[in-house]
């Protein structure tokens with residue numbers, strides 16, 4: 001089976017298909033991403049999907065793992081139809097997650113203070129689960145307009161993951177909204193989120209001012225040193241943050 005991985009990035013999805021003994025070709029416009037993937041054994045051609053020249057090559061399946069939103073939806077759907085073999089499949093998928101509003105709102109408020117132009121500074125805070133599903137429905141419509149695909153299937157996989165507060169605060173700086181901020185901007189946001197987690201679980205509003213001197217509160221051992229003095233509970237246990245997520249898969253039959 002020949003698979004085309006569109007916007008393959010470092011090859012996270014494509015390499016799994018290789019491991020399942022499929023033949024995979026990646027198309028990726030970023031040469032550093034492409035270099036990373038090809039150094040790990042995934043052949044990659046450097047181009048946008050729109051500009052990529054397939055010649056007379058065709059494929060049994062096309063993947064777009066968290067990448068279709070970068071591609072022109074009309075030109076991309078037409079190109080996918082052109083390079084799929086009869087009965088081939090276009091599989092567009094992605095994932096998203098959202099923490100509870102009690103954590104998401106203080107996060108967005110802190111981003112508004114330190115980086116007001118950030119797309120993560122909105123009010124109310126971004127709630128991406130519903131947004132993602134509605135975006136996939138629009139993608140589905142564009143694919144349908146090509147007239148080249150049969151009825152698509154939309155699959156949704158819901159999941160929930162629990163992070164300790166220290167794990168959550170360690171993860172946040174690696175996410176898209178924070179990676180380009182200065183260390184002091186990140187620290188202000190992480191402190192606000194750490195406070196929100198404390199309040200969510202223990203109503204610690206009244207003690208926050210005294211944290212550094214409190215005999216009960218101490219910095220988390222596992223997480224990033226944010227200068228935040230109370231990332232663990234009074235009992236020293238990690239505070240949980242429950243995160244809801246979805247994975248959405250749109251499968252269109254050529």
Ligand SMILES: C[S@@+](CC[C@H](N)C(=O)[O-])C[C@H]1O[C@@H](n2cnc3c(N)ncnc32)[C@H](O)[C@@H]1O
Pocket residue numbers: 006007008009010011012013027028029030033047048049050064065066067070071072
């Ligand atoms: C969020 S990354 C996903 C990477 C990979 N598929 C994965 O699952 O890890 C989106 C990728 O789409 C690529 N991309 C952006 N515009 C594109 C385009 N017009 N055609 C193909 N890929 C594109 C980016 O360079 C990036 O590598």
